Each structure stands twice: as C-alpha cells, then as structure tokens.
Amino acid sequence: MVAKVYPTPDAALFDLEDGASVMVGGFVSGGSPSNLILALQRRGARQLTAIANNIGLGDKLDVLAESRQLAKVIATFAIRASGERQSHFEQQYHRGEVELELVPQGTLAERIRSGGAGLGGVLTRTGLGTSMADGKETLEIDGEPYLLEKPLRADFALIKAYRGDSLGNLVYRRAGRNFNPIMATAADVVIAEVEELVEPGELDPESVETAAIFIDRIVQCEPVEVRWDG
Amino acid sequence: MAESNEAVIGLTRELIALRVARELSPGDAVNLGIGLPTLVANFIDDEAGVLFQAENGILGYGGILESDFDQDQINASGQPVDLRPGASFFDSATSFAMIRGGHVDVAVLGGLQVSQQGDLANWFVPQRGGGSVGGAMDLAVGAKRLIIAMAHTTREGDLRILPECSYPLTAPRCVDLIVTDLAVITVEESGLVLREVAPGVTAEQVQARTGVELSLAPDLHEMDL
Numbered sequence: 001m002v003a004k005v006y007p008t009p010d011a012a013l014f015d016l017e018d019g020a021s022v023m024v025g026g027f028v029s030g031g032s033p034s035n036l037i038l039a040l041q042r043r044g045a046r047q048l049t050a051i052a053n054n055i056g057l058g059d060k061l062d063v064l065a066e067s068r069q070l071a072k073v074i075a076t077f078a079i080r081a082s083g084e085r086q087s088h089f090e091q092q093y094h095r096g097e098v099e100l101e102l103v104p105q106g107t108l109a110e111r112i113r114s115g116g117a118g119l120g121g122v123l124t125r126t127g128l129g130t131s132m133a134d135g136k137e138t139l140e141i142d143g144e145p146y147l148l149e150k151p152l153r154a155d156f157a158l159i160k161a162y163r164g165d166s167l168g169n170l171v172y173r174r175a176g177r178n179f180n181p182i183m184a185t186a187a188d189v190v191i192a193e194v195e196e197l198v199e200p201g202e203l204d205p206e207s208v209e210t211a212a213i214f215i216d217r218i219v220q221c222e223p224v225e226v227r228w229d230g
Numbered sequence: 231m232a233e234s235n236e237a238v239i240g241l242t243r244e245l246i247a248l249r250v251a252r253e254l255s256p257g258d259a260v261n262l263g264i265g266l267p268t269l270v271a272n273f274i275d276d277e278a279g280v281l282f283q284a285e286n287g288i289l290g291y292g293g294i295l296e297s298d299f300d301q302d303q304i305n306a307s308g309q310p311v312d313l314r315p316g317a318s319f320f321d322s323a324t325s326f327a328m329i330r331g332g333h334v335d336v337a338v339l340g341g342l343q344v345s346q347q348g349d350l351a352n353w354f355v356p357q358r359g360g361g362s363v364g365g366a367m368d369l370a371v372g373a374k375r376l377i378i379a380m381a382h383t384t385r386e387g388d389l390r391i392l393p394e395c396s397y398p399l400t401a402p403r404c405v406d407l408i409v410t411d412l413a414v415i416t417v418e419e420s421g422l423v424l425r426e427v428a429p430g431v432t433a434e435q436v437q438a439r440t441g442v443e444l445s446l447a448p449d450l451h452e453m454d455l
Binding site for chain 1: 288301304308323354358364371399401402
C-alpha cells in the first residue's frame with residue numbers, strides 16, 4: 001500500500017509544477033486549506049489556474065496573486081461590487097494581468113461534482129437569460145430550457161478536513177465542508193490538510209464523509225487563522 | 231436622475247430588514263444574501279420557527295455573534311453565527327440542491343436594479359468594471375419567493391426600479407417583492423403595484439423616484455413597523 005501521510009505541507013506538494021490547475025476548498029474562513037496554500041506560495045509554481053469559491057476576501061488564496069503565481073482563476077466571488085479595498089487579485093484583474101472565469105456557486109459545485117463522478121456535465125436553469133449563457137448550449141428537456149455546463153477537473157485539489165486517518169478517510173467540522181468533499185473527487189492528485197491525524201479504526205465509519213479512496217496525500221497541520229475582510 | 235429633488239426621509243437599513251422580517255412565516259426556510267439582507271436574522275426570534283439557510287452549508291443558524299469567532303461556523307457573508315436547536319451542516323452540492331431544487335421558501339437578496347417584469351440585476355457594477363455572482367443566480371432561479379431589499383434609488387439619485395435593467399442580469403422574471411427605504415412593491419403580471427409607503431412618505435414621492443408607472447393597491451397604506 002502506498003503511504004499517504006506526508007510530514008509537511010511543503011513535502012506534499014513536491015510535484016506541483018508551473019502551469020498546473022489546482023482546486024482549493026474552503027468558503028472564506030470555513031474549511032480553507034491555508035497551510036497548503038502557504039506551502040504553494042513557498043513552492044513558487046507559476047502560471048497556475050486556481051479553482052475556488054472565493055479569492056481575496058481575507059482568505060490565504062490571495063497570497064498566490066500577491067506572488068504573481070496565478071494565470072487564471074475560476075471562482076464565484078472574486079471582485080467586490082463596493083468598498084475601497086481591493087485584493088491583490090482584483091488589482092491584477094483590473095490591470096488585465098490575470099484571467100477570471102466567474103461561475104455561479106451552485107453551477108461551480110455541480111461542474112466539480114460531475115467532473116469527479118464521471119458525468120458529462122450538468123443541465124441547470126441557473127444563468128439562463130444572462131451573460132453566463134453566452135457561448136453555451138441550451139437544451140430542452142420535457143419542454144423546459146436548461147443550460148449545459150461542462151464538468152470541471154483539476155491536476156491537484158488542496159482540501160481541508162478536521163480529522164483524518166492515515167488511509168485518507170476524512171471527517172469535517174461544522175461549515176468546514178463546503179467545496180472540500182466534492183473537490184476531493186475531482187482532481188488527479190488530492191491532498192488533504194487535517195487538524196488531527198489518527199490511525200485507521202479511530203474514526204467512526206458512520207461519520208466519514210470523504211472515503212479514503214479519494215485521497216492521495218494527507219498532512220497534519222495547525223490551523224491558520226482566517227477572517228473575512230470583504 | 232430622480233425627477234424630484236425634494237428631500238424624503240425613508241427607512242434605515244435596520245427598518246428595511248425589520249419590514250422584510252415581517253414577510254417570513256413559521257416553517258419557512260430562508261436564505262439571506264450579503265449586505266442588508268443579513269440584518270433580517272436579527273429581527274427573527276428563536277421561537278419564530280424560521281430556518282435560515284446559508285449557502286456555505288448550514289440550515290438552522292441563528293443570530294450573528296459579536297464574539298466567539300469560530301472560523302468554521304460562519305454564514306455566507308463570513309459572519310460568525312450561532313446555531314439553533316436542530317441545525318445541520320452539509321456540503322456545497324447539497325446546499326445548492328436545496329436552493330435550485332425549490333426547497334428554499336424565501337430568498338432575500340440585495341439589488342442594484344429591478345425591472346417592471348421582475349428582472350433582477352445585482353451582481354455586476356459597470357462603473358467598477360466587475361462584481362461577483364456568488365450564489366445569487368441560483369437563489370434567484372430556485373427560491374420559491376424572491377424578496378429584494380434595497381435603497382429605492384442610488385446615493386446619487388439614479389433610479390433603480392426601471393422599465394428594463396441596464397446592468398447585466400442575475401435572472402429574468404424572478405422578483406416577487408421589493409422592499410425599499412420608501413415603499414413595498416409587488417411584481418404582478420400587470421406590472422408593479424405599490425402596496426405600502428414608509429411613514430411620512432407619499433405615493434407621489436415614491437412614483438417620482440421610480441422609473442415605471444406604479445399601480446396603486448386598493449388598500450395602499452403606511453408600513454406598520
């Protein structure tokens with residue numbers, strides 16, 4: 001059996017190279033894999049495509065913009081509609097230095113879920129009659145129009161759970177689930193940061209939300225404090 | 231620009247939230263958008279039987295907490311919240327199954343513009359060259375009832391209730407009720423109907439600040455706050 005436990009977040013990212021696509025779990029402060037993000041900043045890989053719910057709301061993902069490692073971001077929340085402060089990402093976006101694909105949140109969740117579940121995409125009413133439908137196919141199902149949204153996968157997924165065992169079974173805490181369990185299914189290499197690492201058998205099988213089969217690497221880290229500043 | 235420069239004093243943000251709270255019934259599952267709508271939770275008692283849904287994965291949160299910040303227990307605006315008995319947690323796919331699947335009874339969102347057909351624009355500000363969509367498009371399409379809580383005009387006096395939205399749409403024909411600092415307006419097949427005015431505000435003053443002709447409800451009255 002392949003050993004999945006890594007000693008540090010830096011070691012767990014040993015093969016994450018320039019040009020990689022990287023899913024990053026979390027919703028602002030909730031369930032954000034901040035240790036892995038900071039390790040990715042230290043690693044310095046560039047021209048990355050990041051796929052995440054949000055960037056620049058106090059989350060650590062904005063450090064990758066600060067170090068100019070991002071070529072493209074696929075997210076639901078990246079540009080503020082009001083207020084004075086601008087994240088590093090926003091500044092680069094307004095200067096045309098980084099690409100943004102804005103996706104409705106439910107559509108992002110289902111594109112990732114279908115990417116991880118071997119499906120060819122999803123049909124949704126979300127975005128019909130808006131600019132989100134531009135260039136996309138509309139299909140009629142039982143007389144109702146739906147927008148075809150294609151599946152999304154990545155080279156890597158960086159996720160955060162509360163507890164994990166050395167096989168990769170994961171248990172989340174409170175609203176720390178969000179995008180983490182679905183991103184765990186949708187990347188070639190899935191790396192989980194956990195607050196507590198335990199031996200197989202110590203997690204109640206009834207409470208495991210992400211089964212070990214989805215996880216390639218696991219690393220124990222002290223959580224990093226994150227707070228919304230949107 | 232508004233056709234009238236005469237000053238009117240409408241509701242504060244808190245009173246708009248209070249008026250919206252009156253729309254919620256026991257048993258309703260309710261999602262509150264970023265900004266003004268988040269204030270609505272503070273006007274609903276624990277005993278009211280309203281279940282607040284946060285799209286980041288909580289059903290059954292309560293008020294916004296001033297202290298005890300737990301970064302895994304936030305609403306979709308990043309604010310720390312407490313939990314009411316019977317609360318549950320879930321992932322984003324399940325959360326949007328609730329929203330898109332018609333399981334959320336009421337969504338309360340902020341607005342930039344609303345058209346007379348009930349089209350909503352609330353995510354992209356052309357002057358700023360951007361905006362963020364978050365869960366707004368899914369909520370606009372999926373919630374059984376959509377309430378927009380917003381200032382009646384912009385700070386500069388530009389009209390927000392218009393024949394057609396000039397900003398990019400969140401969704402067409404989705405708004406059911408508009409609650410502003412000046413008025414309560416319903417979206418009907420026939421157009422927009424003025425139901426209530428804020429205390430001290432007249433129907434003429436509301437009309438002067440609205441870009442489409444409002445029908446007056448037979449029982450048009452002052453808001454009961």
